[in-house]
Amino acid sequence: MRFDNQTAIVTGAASGMGRATARLMAERGAAVVINDVNEKGLATVADEIRDAGGQVLAIPGSIGDRAFVAEATAQAVHDFGRVDMLFNVAGYAAYGPAESYDVWDEMVGVNMSGTYYFCREVARQSMIPNRKGAIVNVSSLSGLVAHPNDIGYIAAKHGVVGITKSLAVEWARHNIRVNCICPGFTMTGIFEAVTKEEPDRFALRARKTPLGRGADPREQATVMAFLASDEASYVTGVIMPVDGGNMALSSGWFPPEVHPANG
Numbered sequence: 001m002r003f004d005n006q007t008a009i010v011t012g013a014a015s016g017m018g019r020a021t022a023r024l025m026a027e028r029g030a031a032v033v034i035n036d037v038n039e040k041g042l043a044t045v046a047d048e049i050r051d052a053g054g055q056v057l058a059i060p061g062s063i064g065d066r067a068f069v070a071e072a073t074a075q076a077v078h079d080f081g082r083v084d085m086l087f088n089v090a091g092y093a094a095y096g097p098a099e100s101y102d103v104w105d106e107m108v109g110v111n112m113s114g115t116y117y118f119c120r121e122v123a124r125q126s127m128i129p130n131r132k133g134a135i136v137n138v139s140s141l142s143g144l145v146a147h148p149n150d151i152g153y154i155a156a157k158h159g160v161v162g163i164t165k166s167l168a169v170e171w172a173r174h175n176i177r178v179n180c181i182c183p184g185f186t187m188t189g190i191f192e193a194v195t196k197e198e199p200d201r202f203a204l205r206a207r208k209t210p211l212g213r214g215a216d217p218r219e220q221a222t223v224m225a226f227l228a229s230d231e232a233s234y235v236t237g238v239i240m241p242v243d244g245g246n247m248a249l250s251s252g253w254f255p256p257e258v259h260p261a262n263g
Contacts (some may be wrong), residue, residue, distance in 0.1 A: 001229040004029035007080040009073070010107070011063050011088030011118060014041030016188030017137065017138065020217035021087050021224055026054030033057045033076040033083075036090065063090050063114030073121035083102030083126040084230045088115045088137045088160075090211060098151040107152030112159035119167055132226040134178040137164050138220075141184050141243055157182075161239050168237030177236040179227040184243025185214040231234070 008025045014036035026032045028050045034049075036042045036232030039060040046058040059069040071106055076083055091111045094103045126193055127133030141159030142150065164180035171178060185205055206213050223242050226232055241247040 001225055001231055002029050003085070003225075003229070006032045006084040007033065007076065007082060008087060008090060009033045009035065009076055009118070009122065010084055010087045011035045011114075012138075013045055014038035017087075017186065017217045017220045018087070018089035018184065019045050020221040021089060022053075022056075023249060024086070024218065024221045024225055026052065026056060030085070031055035031057075031080050033072075035059050035061065035063065035072060037062050054126075062110070063088075063118055064109035066117050066251065069117040069121050070116070073118070073125050077125050082130055086118055086122045086131060086133070086135045087224055088118055088135070090114060091138065091140075091157075093150065093153045097148050097149055097253040101151055104152050108156045108159070109198060110155065111156035112155070112163070115160050116163050119163065119178070123167075123171060123174070127176045128171075128174045131175045133174075133201075134232075135167070135176065135178045136224045136227050137178070137180040138224075139164070139180050139182045139239070141182050141241060141246060143180075144151045144239070144241065144247065145181050164239065165237055172236060177227075177232070179232075179235060179238045181220065181223055181227070182239060182241045182243065182247075183215065183220050184241065184246045185209055186217060186220055187214045188217055208246075208249075209243070210249055213244065215242065215244060222249070 003025055008030045010018055010022040013022040013034035022032050022034045022045055034045060035040060042058050042060050046056045049056040059072045063069055094107060119135055137160050139160040140157045142154045143161045148156050161180060164178050168178040221243055
């Protein structure tokens with residue numbers, strides 16, 4: 001899969017899956033427009049891409065700000081002529097019981113609304129006029145199932161799934177494909193930090209994953225690259241778990257080696 005003479009926007013690019021996706025797309029020939037609220041981290045990733053010989057434009061800012069998203073997209077179109085691919089990776093989580101959850105607006109604003117804002121702007125400003133485009137949104141297993149004390153993230157990520165299906169159906173007439181991945185346990189910086197704080201909890205989670213480990217961020221990035229590529233030219237509206245087999249395993253069962261009866 002090569003992406004020469006194409007332009008990709010990658011949000012959440014300062015770390016984790018966003019960073020891995022930005023670097024992978026640049027390695028494969030795309031000009032990459034990267035975005036994150038973490039300006040220092042974003043600058044580091046931009047330097048990494050330039051040092052490897054890639055083309056990159058860094059635009060820091062929040063995807064929850066509609067005006068910023070419109071301006072960032074306009075800058076990408078101005079500098080590179082068009083946007084061929086959008087990878088909506090940015091997001092964050094905040095935990096707490098539903099009855100006292102107090103970050104709803106921020107959680108939905110970034111994880112769900114920001115995803116829609118960027119989809120809308122790249123479609124308006126480039127993909128619809130050019131009658132071509134590929135969008136990959138990042139939801140989560142939390143966009144397919146639920147767990148306690150995470151209502152804002154779960155609701156927003158379910159919303160990303162709905163946005164993906166709706167836009168895939170509506171924009172197919174413009175030759176715009178819209179797909180979504182739902183990552184499972186992935187060793188981003190956040191997960192690595194929490195793993196150090198609660199090693200037993202995350203060791204158990206890895207053992208309950210059929211493949212027996214967390215994903216490397218690049219493993220998520222390669223799936224996103226496939227969905228954006230011409231190799232997936234008849235794929236749209238797909239919601240794809242990339243989770244080491246977690247969704248295939250009933251929550252009422254354990255792999256034999258971690259079954260309670262076996263200690």
